[in-house]
Amino acid sequence: MKVLVVGSGGREHALCWAIAASPLCTKLYCAPGNGGIAQEAECVAIAADDLDGIVGFCRDNHIDFVVVGPEQPLVLGLVDRLDAAGIKAFGPRAYAAVLEGSKGFTKDLCARYGMPTAAYGRFGDAAAAKAFVAEKGAPIVVKADGLAAGKGVIMAETDAEAIAAIDDIFGGRFGAAGAEVVIEEWLIGEEASFFALVDGEHALALATAQDHKRVGDGDTGPNTGGMGAYSPAPVMTRKVIDAVMETIIRPTVAAMNAEGRPFRGVLFAGLMITDNGPQLIEYNARFGDPECQVLMMRLKSDILPALIASADGQLANFDLRWRDEPALTVVMAANGYPGDYDKGTVIGGLDEAAKADGVQVFHAGTALRDGKVVATGGRVLGVTAMGTTIAEAQQRAYAAIDKLDWPEGFCRRDIGWRAVGR
Ligand code: AMP
Ligand code: GLY
Numbered sequence: 001m002k003v004l005v006v007g008s009g010g011r012e013h014a015l016c017w018a019i020a021a022s023p024l025c026t027k028l029y030c031a032p033g034n035g036g037i038a039q040e041a042e043c044v045a046i047a048a049d050d051l052d053g054i055v056g057f058c059r060d061n062h063i064d065f066v067v068v069g070p071e072q073p074l075v076l077g078l079v080d081r082l083d084a085a086g087i088k089a090f091g092p093r094a095y096a097a098v099l100e101g102s103k104g105f106t107k108d109l110c111a112r113y114g115m116p117t118a119a120y121g122r123f124g125d126a127a128a129a130k131a132f133v134a135e136k137g138a139p140i141v142v143k144a145d146g147l148a149a150g151k152g153v154i155m156a157e158t159d160a161e162a163i164a165a166i167d168d169i170f171g172g173r174f175g176a177a178g179a180e181v182v183i184e185e186w187l188i189g190e191e192a193s194f195f196a197l198v199d200g201e202h203a204l205a206l207a208t209a210q211d212h213k214r215v216g217d218g219d220t221g222p223n224t225g226g227m228g229a230y231s232p233a234p235v236m237t238r239k240v241i242d243a244v245m246e247t248i249i250r251p252t253v254a255a256m257n258a259e260g261r262p263f264r265g266v267l268f269a270g271l272m273i274t275d276n277g278p279q280l281i282e283y284n285a286r287f288g289d290p291e292c293q294v295l296m297m298r299l300k301s302d303i304l305p306a307l308i309a310s311a312d313g314q315l316a317n318f319d320l321r322w323r324d325e326p327a328l329t330v331v332m333a334a335n336g337y338p339g340d341y342d343k344g345t346v347i348g349g350l351d352e353a354a355k356a357d358g359v360q361v362f363h364a365g366t367a368l369r370d371g372k373v374v375a376t377g378g379r380v381l382g383v384t385a386m387g388t389t390i391a392e393a394q395q396r397a398y399a400a401i402d403k404l405d406w407p408e409g410f411c412r413r414d415i416g417w418r419a420v421g422r
Contacts, residue, residue, distance in 0.1 A: 002027045002062060003304070005041065006048050006078070007069030008034045010331070010364040010382035011289035014296040015067060015303075016040040017360065022304035031057065035373045036363025048073050051081050058087045066090065067307055071147060071286050074265075075101040090307040092285045096256055096263040100285040103182045104145045110280060113255040115248050117280040118185040118272075126170045129181050133162045141184040144169045146177030150213075150225055155186065187281065189274035190418075192233040193291050194241070196249050196269075197306055199315035200262035203249050204306070207298060207322055208236035209291040210418065215338055217414045224338045225379055228415030230328040230390060231294040234422050235273050244271065244278045252283070264310055290329040293362050293382045297327035328393040328416050329384040330401060332409045334365070337378035347373045347380070348405030356400040358386040358393075380409060390419045 003025050005016050013036050020028050020040040031054060033043030046053040049072050058066060066082055068074055068091035077094035091097075098105050110117040118141070123129035133140060133156075142165040144152030152174050156162035162183070169178040195206040209231040215221040236244075248269060256263045268284035268291075287295070296303070300321040309315050334341035347366065350373055354361050362384055365377015383400050387393030394416045401411060 001025060001064035002029070004029045004031060004054070004058060004063045004066045005069060006031050006054060006066060006073060008032050008037070008048065009069065009289050010362040010379065011287050011292040012069040013037050013040070013362040013364070013382075014293040015069060015287070017362070018296040018299065018303040019067065022302045024302070024304050029061070029063070034363045035366035035368045036361070038368055049076060051076060051078050054078060055081050055085050055087070058082065059085060063087060065308060065311075069286060071097065071100050071284065074285050075147060088308070088311050090265060090311050092263050092265040095261040096265070097285040098261070099256070099263065099267070099283040101147055102145055103143050103282060104180050106283050107182055109252070109255055109259070113251055115251050115280055116277065118187050120182055120184045123181045123183065124179070126166050129166045129183060130163055132183050133159055133166070136183075136185075138162055139186040141186050142166060142169070143182045143184065144174040144178040145180035145182055146174070148174040148177045150223060152177060153223075187272040187274055187279055189272040189279075190235045191281070192236050192271050192273060193288055194236065194244050194249075194269045194271055195287065195291070195295065196245070196267045197310045197315060198253055198263050198265060198267050199310045199313045200264050201253065201257065201313065202315040203245065203253050203267070204315050204318055204320065205241060205245055205249075206266070206320070207231050207295050208233040208241065209288065209294055210235075211288065211291060212412060212415055215412075217412050222338055224333070226288070226290050227331045227333070227412045228329055229288070229290045229294050230326060230393065230416045230419055231291070231298055232326060234419050240273060240278055244269065248278065248280050264313070289364075290331055290382045293329045293384045294327040297360060297384055297386055298323045298325070323386070325386050325388055326390045326393050326419070327384060327386050328390060328397050329362070329382045330397045330411050330415045331364075331379050332381040332383060332401065332404070332406065332411045333379050334375050334377070335408050335410055341378055342408055343376055345375050345406070345408035347375060347409070349403045352403040353383065353400040356385070356396060356403070358396055359400045360384045361400070375406070375409065390416055394420060
């Protein structure tokens with residue numbers, strides 16, 4: 001079958017790498033792709049949020065199946081458009097992607113159906129939001145309701161910070177995403193990411209991961225899209241996974257059905273494992289990036305039939321096999337990220353790095369120019385390794401990174417510290 005993957009990040013490189021290995025896939029395209037994806041798929045120059053362009057390409061090229069990577073096209077309704085055109089696609093329709101597109105929607109759903117999450121208030125104006133902060137007091141978490149590229153969450157340690165965040169959001173810092181504000185209790189515990197494939201009715205647990213959001217070693221500095229990840233997350237014991245499926249994932253799938261918004265695709269739960277059990281921090285309606293990279297490394301089964309089963313409502317009785325060995329990804333970013341960074345610098349040593357045992361180098365912001373790989377984005381590479389232990393995976397990933405010749409890039413040197421420490 002002819003498959004199109006939509007997106008251009010490390011997540012999409014990992015998806016293309018896994019899908020290209022499927023005997024079901026006869027031709028793989030990626031829109032728009034990147035310099036690394038070009039090794040697995042034919043890249044076509046259509047932006048991920050160009051819905052007309054993507055639907056037109058699928059029609060003209062008789063695409064059998066579309067896998068949508070990022071949240072933006074999902075929330076904009078790409079899967080709705082493909083469905084209407086009779087083209088099968090993996091990912092939620094817009095009415096279900098709202099689980100990621102509106103934090104207020106998800107909080108209200110949890111309140112109505114009893115999924116455990118932080119206590120909250122939802123506000124359309126600054127005065128009411130500030131009154132809530134005055135009543136509850138800091139520390140408290142202030143969030144823009146809509147998609148803000150991972151930057152719409154302010155952890156306020158004082159009332160003054162919370163008030164400033166409210167003014168900032170209603171002042172237009174996040175545009176339309178800040179038309180509403182959600183204010184939450186600050187949860188204490190260890191964070192983990194959990195992924196489940198959903199077909200509208202059934203949920204199939206995938207694997208667990210932990211992300212490193214801060215730019216600097218020791219989890220310092222500003223938040224980023226993610227500087228590294230590993231899977232599995234040791235905090236996610238069998239017991240915790242069962243509790244997450246029982247109290248969060250399955251009730252959400254049933255609730256979305258009851259609301260007339262059946263969810264198909266991958267449900268990515270951001271969790272806080274607290275003394276009172278797992279609590280939902282937020283949902284994403286897509287694979288994580290860089291979590292997808294470690295998941296695809298650990299997946300033994302063919303991913304493509306599972307994605308198709310999700311789209312077809314056929315996940316009941318579906319099974320996937322995973323390697324027990326852990327995987328770890330270290331993100332290489334351009335100097336300056338997540339602030340301003342240089343573009344167009346040449347990355348050397350990629351072939352040497354990729355030769356290392358158990359290593360895959362997934363590309364994010366790269367392009368091919370005159371036969372050379374150049375950096376075009378903030379997060380540029382996801383150097384990923386398997387190992388018999390998390391410490392070995394970590395050591396292999398950094399050994400591969402040390403083969404790279406890219407002075408204009410940097411990485412955190414402590415990815416996996418929590419798991420290695422155990
Ligand atoms: P989000 O974009 O909602 O995942 O939030 C980004 C990060 O903010 C999360 O990964 C958590 O580290 C933190 N966070 C968000 N909400 C809370 C909360 N209620 N309590 C504690 N930490 C939170
Ligand atoms: N790595 C976090 C995310 O994809 O949202």
